[in-house]
Amino acid sequence: MPNMREIRERIGSIQQILKITNAMYLMSSSKLKKARTSLECTEPYFYKLQSTIESVLEHTPHTRQLYFDRRADIPEDKRKKGYIVITGDKGLCGSYNHNILKYTDQKLDEAADLDNCYLFVMGQVGRMYYQRRINSGKKASVDGEFLYTTQNPTLYRAREIAELVLEKFEKHELDEVYLIYTDMINSNLQEPRTLRLLPFERKHFGKAADGTLKKLPKASFMPSPEEVMNYLIPQYAKGIIYGAMVEAFCCEQQSRMTAMDAATTSAKDMIKDLSLRYNRARQAAITQEITEVCGGAASISE
Amino acid sequence: MAKTFHLEIIATDRVFFSGEVEHLVITAIDGLLGIMAGHEPLVTSLPTGELKYLVDGVWKYAAISEGFIQVMPDSSIILADTCELPEEIDIKRAQEARERAEERLRQKQSIKEYYETQAALNRAMNRLKISQKHFK
Numbered sequence: 001m002p003n004m005r006e007i008r009e010r011i012g013s014i015q016q017i018l019k020i021t022n023a024m025y026l027m028s029s030s031k032l033k034k035a036r037t038s039l040e041c042t043e044p045y046f047y048k049l050q051s052t053i054e055s056v057l058e059h060t061p062h063t064r065q066l067y068f069d070r071r072a073d074i075p076e077d078k079r080k081k082g083y084i085v086i087t088g089d090k091g092l093c094g095s096y097n098h099n100i101l102k103y104t105d106q107k108l109d110e111a112a113d114l115d116n117c118y119l120f121v122m123g124q125v126g127r128m129y130y131q132r133r134i135n136s137g138k139k140a141s142v143d144g145e146f147l148y149t150t151q152n153p154t155l156y157r158a159r160e161i162a163e164l165v166l167e168k169f170e171k172h173e174l175d176e177v178y179l180i181y182t183d184m185i186n187s188n189l190q191e192p193r194t195l196r197l198l199p200f201e202r203k204h205f206g207k208a209a210d211g212t213l214k215k216l217p218k219a220s221f222m223p224s225p226e227e228v229m230n231y232l233i234p235q236y237a238k239g240i241i242y243g244a245m246v247e248a249f250c251c252e253q254q255s256r257m258t259a260m261d262a263a264t265t266s267a268k269d270m271i272k273d274l275s276l277r278y279n280r281a282r283q284a285a286i287t288q289e290i291t292e293v294c295g296g297a298a299s300i301s302e
Numbered sequence: 303m304a305k306t307f308h309l310e311i312i313a314t315d316r317v318f319f320s321g322e323v324e325h326l327v328i329t330a331i332d333g334l335l336g337i338m339a340g341h342e343p344l345v346t347s348l349p350t351g352e353l354k355y356l357v358d359g360v361w362k363y364a365a366i367s368e369g370f371i372q373v374m375p376d377s378s379i380i381l382a383d384t385c386e387l388p389e390e391i392d393i394k395r396a397q398e399a400r401e402r403a404e405e406r407l408r409q410k411q412s413i414k415e416y417y418e419t420q421a422a423l424n425r426a427m428n429r430l431k432i433s434q435k436h437f438k
Contacts, residue, residue, distance in 0.1 A: 044316075045315075045317075048312050048379065059345070060345075220344050221345050221346065228346055228370075231349075238383075243314075
């Protein structure tokens with residue numbers, strides 16, 4: 001026979017947690033609404049930017065521009081790879097953080113030499129995770145001064161990050177830069193994705209309408225391809241980082257909302273189950289008491 | 303009516319304009335540039351500045367901050383950080399931004415900070431200029 005007081009206490013504690021998860025659900029759903037609108041506003045820019053750059057690169061003539069430098073003289077395993085990883089600031093959002101960190105780990109495992117990997121982690125959860133990893137001996141250096149939150153992405157923050165990364169690339173502190181973020185495919189499906197930011201690669205051939213490869217016509221660049229790229233690439237980097245931030249923030253809110261909704265539902269289920277057991281126990285106790293009283297009365301009257 | 307081409311202006315926070323225009327004038331890095339239908343393929347970047355386009359014989363103006371343009375014979379795409387109509391510009395905010403930037407320019411800063419502040423000042427001045435010019 002389960003103890004009545006024990007069950008009552010458990011119901012009480014579940015009710016407390018239910019209040020928290022429910023409040024978090026409400027908050028994340030209102031934040032999600034905001035994040036959704038900003039995502040909807042930014043998405044056309046984000047996708048158009050990618051497709052336009054792709055077509056620009058198809059028409060770019062040969063250039064010795066800085067950001068096209070593929071560092072071909074450095075062997076593959078000696079190249080310094082930078083990863084900008086966008087994670088959440090807080091936990092309790094289902095598998096959102098877990099997925100992006102697992103994906104990043106996979107990318108790091110693929111890299112030839114962990115000592116040449118540099119991580120730029122946005123969001124507290126990811127920072128903690130990689131700090132702990134360093135302490136346990138697995139190396140991949142994390143930039144300690146790279147402190148950016150993922151809450152409410154702004155263009156200003158994206159600009160700062162882009163400038164930092166481009167500067168490191170110019171100084172040969174990084175040879176390749178990747179951006180890892182969570183992409184929102186639809187509201188139920190989110191997937192971690194990698195985008196290569198640097199170096200840029202010029203395309204020599206494109207697919208023609210009939211599927212054959214043909215040499216692409218070159219567009220003119222005013223005043224010169226180098227000069228235009230000097231402006232265009234920081235612009236692109238900034239836009240891409242901003243878009244990824246918006247996308248990731250929306251994903252985080254979405255998965256938090258889903259997780260908290262699930263938690264609230266299961267808390268309600270548990271309370272229902274427990275109160276049934278509580279009532280049964282109470283009924284049993286009452287029945288037993290009545291039996292005892294009746295038994296006592298019977299023995300007296302005899 | 304003159305021959306038109308398709309123009310898309312997309313800012314980070316919205317699709318600013320999408321439609322047929324007859325003539326487009328932009329400020330590129332090395333000066334003003336007029337674009338009409340059938341222009342040769344061209345890519346150039348746009349600093350903070352002014353932009354105007356002709357729709358049905360009426361010139362429309364806009365303030366643009368940093369972006370780039372890809373021109374094709376029958377269509378053009380402008381991708382920019384922000385793009386605003388003169389009447390949408392928040393004069394008060396721009397003025398505050400200008401004062402803030404001027405204040406910061408008086409302080410000692412690193413070269414990088416100096417450039418950033420200058421760019422911010424530039425954006426604020428551009429907004430003020432365009433809103434004064436076209437919207438009174």
